[in-house]
Amino acid sequence: MALQPIPRDARLYIAGHRGLVGSALWRHFAGCGFHNLVGRTSTELDLRDQVATTAFFTETRPDVVIAAAAKVGGIAANANRPTEYLSDNLRIQVNLLDCAVAAGVERFLFLGSSCIYPKYADQPIREDALLTGALEETNEGYAIAKIAGIAQIAAIRRQHGLRYISAMPASLYGPGDNFHLHNSHVLPALIRRFHEAAREDSDHVTCWGTGKARREFLHVDDLAQACHFLLDNYDEDQPINVGTGSDLTIAELAHLVAGVVGYRGEIRWDTDKPDGTPRKVLDVQRLSRLGWKASTPLDQGVQATYEWYRAQQGAHPT
Numbered sequence: 001m002a003l004q005p006i007p008r009d010a011r012l013y014i015a016g017h018r019g020l021v022g023s024a025l026w027r028h029f030a031g032c033g034f035h036n037l038v039g040r041t042s043t044e045l046d047l048r049d050q051v052a053t054t055a056f057f058t059e060t061r062p063d064v065v066i067a068a069a070a071k072v073g074g075i076a077a078n079a080n081r082p083t084e085y086l087s088d089n090l091r092i093q094v095n096l097l098d099c100a101v102a103a104g105v106e107r108f109l110f111l112g113s114s115c116i117y118p119k120y121a122d123q124p125i126r127e128d129a130l131l132t133g134a135l136e137e138t139n140e141g142y143a144i145a146k147i148a149g150i151a152q153i154a155a156i157r158r159q160h161g162l163r164y165i166s167a168m169p170a171s172l173y174g175p176g177d178n179f180h181l182h183n184s185h186v187l188p189a190l191i192r193r194f195h196e197a198a199r200e201d202s203d204h205v206t207c208w209g210t211g212k213a214r215r216e217f218l219h220v221d222d223l224a225q226a227c228h229f230l231l232d233n234y235d236e237d238q239p240i241n242v243g244t245g246s247d248l249t250i251a252e253l254a255h256l257v258a259g260v261v262g263y264r265g266e267i268r269w270d271t272d273k274p275d276g277t278p279r280k281v282l283d284v285q286r287l288s289r290l291g292w293k294a295s296t297p298l299d300q301g302v303q304a305t306y307e308w309y310r311a312q313q314g315a316h317p318t
């Protein structure tokens, strides 16, 4: 049966609606005229709690679910708290998927991450690289949880014939990002460090690693648009990559961020700290063939993210 676009009056539950991805999804769908959006904070509904999650689905009966609730962090956070990245994420996604099937949810989009792919996967990484090699050890627990989610989606499709899909975004950034000193991702971490260095007039900033690792960054508003596109147009077992398809070195990124922030001091590299996977760029041909392409240039996206960060600083000075 051909896929129909999701109707504007669908009851759409965005799990994790206050997070980086969830808030972008909320902005996007509200902006498109969806008027039956449902969200719960983790205090209102702890998705690790099966009883509470079952009660929520029984009561709310969503038509469509996007799973953007997860325990997410950078290299340091994953390395220091590996148990939570594995067990919390497994609990959250198993509860969401089991409850969605039981409640008759028609469409479900599970968000994984590019870290599901092997550390030394051929680049750009195609979807069929999944499970062909060892994972990057610093985020193994998180990746294994996400791989289990993809497997559960495929199993549900086989057993129940439901239109549940999974998408693997590249590293994301944008308004709503986490700028925490110890558990943020590289791009917001660089924005914060250069912003503070510029404000304090520091003569140098030391960044983790060699700066040579290559990464891809997708603006979260582009991801939100892609999620909508996929729910309307994609219906296959295999996860689908969502990215820009182009990458740059962390050193290039650092210079871009320094330029946006107005930091003019020296950038040093602490080569005792890990680089993580040497290169990570997604092959986005399947998505392009379906007709979707990211539209936010990195420099513009970083500029807008920095403006958002500064506005937050103004609202809540540190």
Ligand SMILES: NC(=O)c1ccc[n+]([C@@H]2O[C@H](COP(=O)([O-])OP(=O)(O)OC[C@H]3O[C@@H](n4cnc5c(N)ncnc54)[C@H](OP(=O)(O)O)[C@@H]3O)[C@@H](O)[C@H]2O)c1
Residues within 6 Å of the ligand: 015, 016, 017, 018, 019, 020, 021, 022, 040, 041, 042, 043, 045, 046, 047, 048, 067, 068, 069, 070, 071, 072, 092, 111, 112, 113, 114, 168, 169, 170, 171, 172, 173, 178, 185
């Ligand atoms: N950030 C990236 O670069 C990136 C890249 C690829 C894929 N992804 C995927 O995108 C999804 C969302 O990531 P994000 O960056 O938006 O993360 P985020 O900003 O940390 O937001 C995560 C959200 O999950 C919710 N959450 C966490 N634990 C929960 C629990 N036990 N019960 C209920 N809700 C819970 C939080 O709710 P509260 O705010 O209410 O506490 C929060 O809103 C994840 O699946 C992640 O793997 C992210």
